[in-house]
Amino acid sequence: MRTSPDETAPLTAELLGRLLPIVGEINAVLDPDQLLPTIARELRHLFDYQMLDIFLPDKAGALVPAFVAGYAPEMGGVRLQPGEGIVGAAALLRQPVYVPDVSLDRRYVAVVPGVVAELAIPLVHGDRVVGVLNVEGSDPRAFTPEARTALQVLANHLAIAIENATLYRETRRYGGLLATLHDIGKETASILDLDQLLHRLADVVKRVVNYERFAILLLDEERGELVLRKSVSFGQRGEKTRIKLSEGLCGAAARAREPILVPDVRLDPRYLNWLPDTLSELVVPLVYQDKVVGVFDLESSELAHFTEDHVEVLSLLASQVAIAIANARLYEEVLRRDERLNREMAIARRVQNGLFPEECPSGQGWEASAHFLPALELGGDLYDFYDMGEGLFGLAVGDVAGKGTAAALYGAFASGTVRARAFEKHQPGHLLARVNRTLRRRGLEGFFCTLAYALFDLRGRRLTLANSGLPYPLHYRAAAGRAEQLELPGLPLGAFDGSAYEEKTLDLSSGDVFVFFTDGVVEASREGEEYGIPRLRAQVEAHASLGAGSLGGRILADLDRYLGGAAPADDVTCVVVKML
Numbered sequence: 001m002r003t004s005p006d007e008t009a010p011l012t013a014e015l016l017g018r019l020l021p022i023v024g025e026i027n028a029v030l031d032p033d034q035l036l037p038t039i040a041r042e043l044r045h046l047f048d049y050q051m052l053d054i055f056l057p058d059k060a061g062a063l064v065p066a067f068v069a070g071y072a073p074e075m076g077g078v079r080l081q082p083g084e085g086i087v088g089a090a091a092l093l094r095q096p097v098y099v100p101d102v103s104l105d106r107r108y109v110a111v112v113p114g115v116v117a118e119l120a121i122p123l124v125h126g127d128r129v130v131g132v133l134n135v136e137g138s139d140p141r142a143f144t145p146e147a148r149t150a151l152q153v154l155a156n157h158l159a160i161a162i163e164n165a166t167l168y169r170e171t172r173r174y175g176g177l178l179a180t181l182h183d184i185g186k187e188t189a190s191i192l193d194l195d196q197l198l199h200r201l202a203d204v205v206k207r208v209v210n211y212e213r214f215a216i217l218l219l220d221e222e223r224g225e226l227v228l229r230k231s232v233s234f235g236q237r238g239e240k241t242r243i244k245l246s247e248g249l250c251g252a253a254a255r256a257r258e259p260i261l262v263p264d265v266r267l268d269p270r271y272l273n274w275l276p277d278t279l280s281e282l283v284v285p286l287v288y289q290d291k292v293v294g295v296f297d298l299e300s301s302e303l304a305h306f307t308e309d310h311v312e313v314l315s316l317l318a319s320q321v322a323i324a325i326a327n328a329r330l331y332e333e334v335l336r337r338d339e340r341l342n343r344e345m346a347i348a349r350r351v352q353n354g355l356f357p358e359e360c361p362s363g364q365g366w367e368a369s370a371h372f373l374p375a376l377e378l379g380g381d382l383y384d385f386y387d388m389g390e391g392l393f394g395l396a397v398g399d400v401a402g403k404g405t406a407a408a409l410y411g412a413f414a415s416g417t418v419r420a421r422a423f424e425k426h427q428p429g430h431l432l433a434r435v436n437r438t439l440r441r442r443g444l445e446g447f448f449c450t451l452a453y454a455l456f457d458l459r460g461r462r463l464t465l466a467n468s469g470l471p472y473p474l475h476y477r478a479a480a481g482r483a484e485q486l487e488l489p490g491l492p493l494g495a496f497d498g499s500a501y502e503e504k505t506l507d508l509s510s511g512d513v514f515v516f517f518t519d520g521v522v523e524a525s526r527e528g529e530e531y532g533i534p535r536l537r538a539q540v541e542a543h544a545s546l547g548a549g550s551l552g553g554r555i556l557a558d559l560d561r562y563l564g565g566a567a568p569a570d571d572v573t574c575v576v577v578k579m580l
Helices: 012-025 032-043 086-094 143-188 195-208 248-256 308-336 338-355 404-422 427-440 532-543 548-562
Strands: 049-059 063-069 097-099 118-126 130-135 213-220 225-232 243-244 260-262 280-288 291-300 365-373 381-389 392-400 449-457 462-467 474-477 482-485 504-507 513-517 572-579
Touching: 012 032, 012 143, 032 049, 032 143, 032 365, 049 086, 049 308, 063 086, 063 130, 063 280, 086 097, 086 118, 086 462, 097 280, 097 291, 118 143, 130 280, 143 195, 143 308, 195 213, 195 225, 225 291, 243 248, 248 280, 248 291, 260 308, 260 504, 280 308, 291 308, 291 365, 365 381, 381 404, 381 572, 392 404, 392 513, 392 572, 404 427, 404 449, 427 449, 427 474, 449 513, 474 532, 513 532, 513 548, 532 548, 548 572
Parallel strands: none
Antiparallel strands: 049 063, 049 130, 097 118, 118 130, 213 225, 213 291, 225 243, 260 280, 280 291, 365 572, 381 392, 392 449, 449 462, 462 504, 474 482, 474 513, 513 572
16 A cells, blocks of 8 residues: 655645635635535646545544535445544544545445545544545546645645535524424414413424324323324324323323434334334423423334434424423413412403503603503513613513413513523623523523513613524614614523624614514414514504603504504514704
8 A cells, every 4th residue: 555645736826826716715705505515616727536425424434425516416425434534534533634546445335436536534623533535536646736835825725615515504494393392382382272382282293393193292290101192104003092101202201301213123122113114213302390291202214214403393392292291281271260260360460551651761861661461361571661760771671482381481580580681781782692692591492582671871872782582673764754664683581592682773863763563463363364573564654743751652552453452462662762
């Protein structure tokens, strides 16, 4: 076996000048599906390769070609372990491996005929190998020291670009997942009939995991058994209706309070043979306040049908579902004690109303108004004002995922946390980050809150805003006679550790109007059509000359007309601030 020594050329100014535009082109691409073809295209400017592969590690750590150029993709279906082949050797050693004559190197793995020379360069980011760049050709003279130098210099940038693209894809995936879970949380939290909730959950789970068979089993604490309450199966059904906690994968998941993923149930002695053709199973416990309330059970007739991604998604969903089930059970109990419910709910409503400001603040040159309509006896929306003196006042408007008692309690906790931080006079972005950290540390899994926080500096005539997922507020400028949304995205509070929040600062002018609102306003629907931003904007623009209280009243009156007098399906909160 003979491997050429690392005879690279020095990095000259001329070579650097050729590399910089290529680095710029590659770093500008964030979409992973576009990045790898871009890398291959740009490398063609430096090196006349015959064949090129970009290997990426799969979940098991093996290296597989994610992009190939110079031969048919189906011929590149190799899967190399670190240390296997020239590519695997480069990954294991974390050093470039250049072989001018592959016929003399035992490590060479032949894919296509005619290859004479091969160069494999590991792409290392931090302490991880994120891929391997592999080029092959029939002419070793193309692998010049200058070409090898250029490829090795680019390797670091390629690793960063691949890592950034991966992070971008994961961020988009998590963003979409979070939005879906937020919608599901709102949807399930609004269903208080347990049977109706369980029936709806079969459809809800289908939105995030394409199952073949699905069951929800709820815990009967007195008998120590899991009871089948809802199932969806294809083919012949033979489910038992009760399982002891000491039996099966469902019982094991409930006892451990951890998901159980079994790629092949034939190899797991805990499996109960409910359906003979089942080959893989995933069980996710539903845990509320450290107690198991039931399990999701998903089965498939395919081996290894379920993945760790399914575990992650269903675990997030399970925490929300457990809360919804607990709420539905609580509601059933409350219905059995109707008279006591009425008394206690009336008291709770008074307590919640006591958490809101007694009156809306105003001052020289400005005024504010707030309007709140809960969908149920208790609401999940919140708002508050903070007079910090020296011409500073803060405003918070928020919406807890869900409605009813649990949402109201969490909203009270979140509101108190924001108030405590507000009087420390933090900037809005920093304040939201601290509130998020507090909510996460309390371990309130399954709960999260969207909230906008605005800091008005009346002396400096400035507004600074941060947002954690609340609908973008409207800003009406009197000079322009138009209202526009203040677009400022952010992750909900209590959803993820380490969330950071951007800020937007703008000048305040006389006649400016700011309208903060929860999604109960714009998502209120009649015959499937939402009230929407355009209608809200039209009301603001038409009545911006009115006082803050009158404008807020016009908005709610128009919303009531749109709904035909029907009660809103979600909590409605609207806060108006006007510069006089």
